Amino acid sequence: MTTTVVGPAPVTAVTKRRRTIAHAGLLAVLVLIVVFASVRTDAFLSTNNLLNVLRQVSVVAVIAAGLTLLMTAGGMDFSLGGNVAVTTAVAAQMFAHGQSTWLTLLASIALATTIGLVNGVVVTFTKVAPFVATLATATLLDGVALLIINGLSVSIDDQLAGLGNGKTLGLPNLVFVAALVLLVIALIMRYTTFGRDAFAIGGNEDVARLSGINVARDKLILYGFAGALAGLAGIMLLSRLGASSPGTGGLQLQLTAVAAVVIGGTSLAGGKGTVFGTVLGVLLLGLVANVLNLLQISSYYQTISVGAVLLIAAIANTLQRRRA
Structure with missing residues (x-):
């Protein structure tokens, strides 16, 4: 008996139109936020403020890029924020003990990749739900990060100042790193x-x-790649802050990245996702946080806004999948 195998569904004109509408909606929201912020505060459109926003969202963008590819394949990793925390802690301690820049970078990203691969092994071969497995790993990594820095702030002086605070063609170097990763x-x-x-x-x-796809191999690569990008994001964050401290990275950073990806239209069930949508999601959350800061609204509302946006996006994502 012959078995007919059906491959991935083609991108139809209807699918393209839905994506265009969704992206147009995000762009409209971004425009409204810019207009509102411009009217309410003169500082919003200042060069320093806009560059600061780009510098801040670059870290989230790198995490979200790896997460977009992983979620498109039906995976999920809630430990990327914890991975960032461990990476910054390890790199800061290596710098503090006189290790070279290249050795520190390679060792930190190799560690982050290994963490991602471990998550991939657990999810792929034990069949534990990705949400459960990686959330447990996230909790573990947050504790490990605190142990590495002993609960204190560890400064790296100006070791990565060129990356974190330097500019090329008037734009922060972090933006070019994020743009390259997204591309x-x-x-x-x-x-x-x-x-x-x-x-x-x-x-x-x-x-x-x-259909002949080596699913186990590909899932391991996806989790390892997401871990490597989390390590890169950790190095970027460390270069911007100049120190690793308790609370660097962690669940809040992770939730922001997840929210950005979901807002951008990547399906929580897998099978659909775009980098352009993720970029719009990252910019939206970055601008909202910036506007709340400029208007001197309590930072508690920033956390509330991320949670609310994630919930709304998840509901919209589910309803859209049902209609499809």
Whole structure:
């Protein structure tokens, strides 16, 4: 008996139109926020403020880029924020003990990649739900980060000042790093076999396996890659702050990245996602946080806003999937 295997569904004109409408809605919201902020405070459109926003969202953008590819394949990693915390802690201690910059960078990102791979092994071979497995890892990593720095702030002086505070062509260097990462992820998702396989796995893992895709291998690569980008984001955050402190990275950073990806239209069930949507989601959350700061609104409302936006986006995501 012959078995007919169905591959990933093609991108139809209707699908493209839905994505265009969703992105147009996000762009409209961004425009409204910019107009509102410009009217309420003169500081919003100042060069220093806009550059500061770009510098801040660059870290989230790198985490969100890896998460977009992972979630498109039906995966999830809630430990990326904890991975950032551990990476910054390890790198800060290595700098404090006189290690070279390149050794510190390579060791930190290698550690972050290993953490991602461990998550991939647990999720792939034990069949534990990604949410449960990576949330447990996130809690563990937050504690490990505190142990590494002994609950104190560890300064790196000006070791990475060129990356964290330097500019090229008038733009922060962190922006160029984030843009390069986003471009690479976009190219992978659109033009490579690996990217198409990620969509297929997220659409239907069993069908993808029957069609000859090495699902286990690809999932390990996806989790490892997401971990590596979390490590890079940790280095970027450390270069901007100049120190690793309790609370650096962690769950709040993770939730912001997840919210940005979901707002951008990446499906929580897998099989759908775009880097452009993720960029819009990152900018939206960054601008909202900036406006709240400029208007001197309590930081508690920033946390509330991220949670509210994530909840609304998740509901919209689910309703859209049902209609599809």
